[in-house]
Amino acid sequence: MxxxxxxxxxxxxxxxxxxxxxxxxxxxxxxxxxxxxxxxxxxxxxxxxxxxxxxxxxxxxxxxxxxxxxxxxxxxxxxxxxxxxxTLLPKHKLDRARVRMLAHDIACDIQPLANLRVLHKLRDELKAENEQVNYWAKSFIESGFNALEKRLATRSGKYCFGYELSLADVCLVPQVYNALRFGVKMDHYPILKKISENCQKLPAFVEAAPENQIDAS
Amino acid sequence: MxxxxxxxxxxxxxxxxxxxxxxxxxxxxxxxxxxxxxxxxxxxxxxxxxxxxxxxxxxxxxxxxxxxxxxxxxxxxxxxxxxxxxTLLPKHKLDRARVRMLAHDIACDIQPLANLRVLHKLRDELKAENEQVNYWAKSFIESGFNALEKRLATRSGKYCFGYELSLADVCLVPQVYNALRFGVKMDHYPILKKISENCQKLPAFVEAAPENQIDAS
Missing domain, CATH: 3.40.30.10 (Glutaredoxin)
Incomplete structure (x- = not known):
């Protein structure tokens, strides 16, 4: 292949x-x-x-x-x-910028702070307790989601950017999966929740889900 | 304006x-x-x-x-x-991908872990000592720079991507500025150091430097 x-x-x-x-x-x-x-x-x-x-x-x-x-x-x-x-980026330059912005909100300001190597470092090197580590991840995700929920209020539709799937949705769904692991309550983010659920109906998203991979355990 | x-x-x-x-x-x-x-x-x-x-x-x-x-x-x-x-992204699609990759190495894997809101959270909420906070930032920057130095060994020239300025250089120089604040020794990264110095010779970089802004203090 x-x-x-x-x-x-x-x-x-x-x-x-x-x-x-x-x-x-x-x-x-x-x-x-x-x-x-x-x-x-x-x-x-x-x-x-x-x-x-x-x-x-x-x-x-x-x-x-x-x-x-x-x-x-x-x-x-x-x-x-x-x-x-x-395609995952819109054709119009201004729209491309808007989609990249939403994707980077997740990929630069949320995800890097709650991934495994960061949480391990908190635990192993700063000797943080499990509860503190969990709070760390949860609070960065929540503050990112608070902003994203407001940003999406203007231009979202079925998906993050109106009615077309985009790079922003591709970033959102894994971030919601991650948020749920840390106990973030998605009911506080009705737009994010709705969009994530809409995506989860599509086979491409279902087949990509962590639990459906050969290395899931 | x-x-x-x-x-x-x-x-x-x-x-x-x-x-x-x-x-x-x-x-x-x-x-x-x-x-x-x-x-x-x-x-x-x-x-x-x-x-x-x-x-x-x-x-x-x-x-x-x-x-x-x-x-x-x-x-x-x-x-x-x-x-x-x-222009800051090359014309050829494969080259664009390579430049974005280098830029995201910095913007997703290094910078988010050593910025002000993260360091404040370590200090204020996890009660980390100044020394631990400094070590946190320094070690994430160093591990990112270790990888970047290896990646740049193949295609860099005067700049990150051969002899044309790109988005990667635009990300590198501010990251080096940040690294120096945390005591990272740039002599350990001869390629990064050389490229950063080449960029610093250009007025666009000099005029953008933190110390040359009206809000510098």
Whole structure:
């Protein structure tokens, strides 16, 4: 198979890329990199050759001879190289900016603060209690969701950007999955909740869900 | 003036946008939002109307009737709407992906973990000592720079992506500024150091530097 995705079932950045590949009906081989087992398989010498940051996901496109990390860079790449029937960035420049803004609200201001390596560092190096770690993640997610709920009040529809699926939805659904793990109450965010539920009805999102991956445990 | 940039002198996301505007010779009005004074001016009711996330930067382009947050979304917007003589994303799709990847390495995996709101939370809510807070920021920056130094070994030249300035350089220079504040030794990263110094020779970067802003103190 020409495309390999190295990922972890629960990583929301990996989850984003799985959704995008599914929405575009791109066949790919999923290669699990377990972030906990074996002291973290992302630290193996072989994986470091692919991605020296020792993070997931990494996408290898053999046809194009390119190896990419960073989920949003990967998804923009897929959108440009394999537009297919489902593009994820709108055509109009102003609309593209609005969608990128929403996606980055999640990918730069929420997700980086509540992922595994950060929570491990709080626990292992700052000796934070489990309760403090949970509160840390939850409060950053909530403050991000508060802002996003207000931002979405103006232009959202069935999805984050009106009635067309976009990169913003691809980022939102994994973030909601993550939020629920930390006990965030989605009833406080009716727009985010509605959009996430609308997306979850689509097979591309269902098939990309963490619990449906071969490495889920 | 048609473009306003709401920012903070030391915010590296604001710094990125200033560099991009300067490189494109776009006139703009800089509106300082002091993140510490008055309990944080980003929390004012007026600013929240512009940006409910209470973060900087925010760019208002009156001609196009658009308000945008998220530095990378703003810069991609500027690049698409005002390409001018200095574009910041390469023309070739594969190269665009590579540049975005490097930019996101900084904007998603390094900067979010060492900014003011995160360090304040460590100090105020987790009761971390100053030394622990400094170590937190420094170690995330160092692990990001370790990976970036390896990634840049293959395709960098005078700048991150060969001999053309790009979005990656616009992200790198503010991150190096931030790294130095936390005592990161740039001699450990000869490629990053060289590229950052090459950029610093350009007026667009010098004029965007924190110490040259009207709100510097």
């Amino acid at each position: 020409s495309i390999q995705l190295y990922g972890y079932w629960r990583s929301s950045a990996s989850y984003r890329v799985r959704i995008a590949l599914n929405l575009k009906h791109i066949d790919y081989e999923y290669v699990p990199i377990h972030l906990v087992k074996d002291g973290g398989q992302q630290k193996s010498a072989n994986y470091q050759l692919l991605n020296p940051a020792m993070l997931v996901p990494t996408l290898v496109d053999q046809d194009k001879d390119i190896t990419l990390n960073q989920s949003l860079a990967i998804i923009e790449y897929l959108d440009e190289v394999y537009p297919g029937e489902q | 048609s473009i306003q940039l709401y920012g903070y002198w030391r915010s590296s996301a604001s710094y990125r946008v200033r560099i991009a505007l300067n490189l494109k010779h776009i006139d703009y009005e800089y509106v300082p939002i002091h993140l510490v004074k008055d309990g944080g001016q980003q929390k004012s009711a007026n600013y929240q109307l512009l940006n409910p996330a209470m973060l900087v930067p925010t760019l208002v382009d009156q001609d196009k009737d658009i308000t945008l947050n998220q530095s990378l979304a703003i810069i991609e917007y500027l690049d698409e709407v005002y390409p001018g003589e200095q």
